[in-house]
Amino acid sequence: DSGVTQTPKHLITATGQRVTLRCSPRSGDLSVYWYQQSLDQGLQFLIQYYNGEERAKGNILERFSAQQFPDLHSELNLSSLELGDSALYFCASSPRWKNTGELFFGEGSRLTVL
Amino acid sequence: KNEVEQSPQNLTAQEGEFITINCSYSVGISALHWLQQHPGGGIVSLFMLSSGKKKHGRLIATINIQEKHSSLHITASHPRDSAVYICAVTQGGSEKLVFGKGTKLTVNP
Numbered sequence: 001d002s003g004v005t006q007t008p009k010h011l012i013t014a015t016g017q018r019v020t021l022r023c024s025p026r027s028g029d030l031s032v033y034w035y036q037q038s039l040d041q042g043l044q045f046l047i048q049y050y051n052g053e054e055r056a057k058g059n060i061l062e063r064f065s066a067q068q069f070p071d072l073h074s075e076l077n078l079s080s081l082e083l084g085d086s087a088l089y090f091c092a093s094s095p096r097w098k099n100t101g102e103l104f105f106g107e108g109s110r111l112t113v114l
Numbered sequence: 115k116n117e118v119e120q121s122p123q124n125l126t127a128q129e130g131e132f133i134t135i136n137c138s139y140s141v142g143i144s145a146l147h148w149l150q151q152h153p154g155g156g157i158v159s160l161f162m163l164s165s166g167k168k169k170h171g172r173l174i175a176t177i178n179i180q181e182k183h184s185s186l187h188i189t190a191s192h193p194r195d196s197a198v199y200i201c202a203v204t205q206g207g208s209e210k211l212v213f214g215k216g217t218k219l220t221v222n223p
């Protein structure tokens with residue numbers, strides 16, 4: 001158990017819909033990272049938050065947004081969903097703001113868009 | 115060409131064999147991570163390296179910064195080592211983690 005909790009574990013929805021994925025980091029970790037893993041693209045970095053502020057942005061679509069709340073949990077919002085958004089979405093946390101420390105991954109949220 | 119290349123893509127071994135997975139990268143990095151992803155999908159961080167060598171149980175990871183190359187070794191492999199092993203690098207001056215496509219390891223009893 002990494003100590004990182006992601007909900008929901010599985011989600012099936014339709015094109016055009018909006019979903020919210022939630023991540024609770026390990027106790028005390030200030031950094032939260034979001035990653036997308038699809039069959040054709042592999043793992044890709046989406047976005048990082050540190051102590052409530054956005055620190056780095058990767059290949060995140062404009063239809064996607066994220067935030068980190070004062071209690072340090074984070075949410076990834078995916079809107080106007082397309083078939084190609086079907087993927088595993090991972091959250092990871094780290095005690096540091098720099099991506100040079102160990103990362104602790106959640107179990108992932110599997111999104112299926114029909 | 116991908117910024118992070120792993121070889122081999124697939125690897126099948128017999129229980130007890132010594133395993134080596136390679137990772138080459140083309141960008142300046144501040145750290146390199148080795149991750150393990152089990153068939154159920156969960157990802158576990160095995161090592162984070164910025165230089166030299168690290169060992170944890172039967173796993174050894176090495177990195178050569180000058181040659182931009184890292185290796186993950188598994189000694190006395192076991193069927194429970196069957197998983198996808200992913201190399202990822204943190205680009206220097208960035209928080210962006212760039213991933214290799216992974217090496218699928220199958221260890222047969």
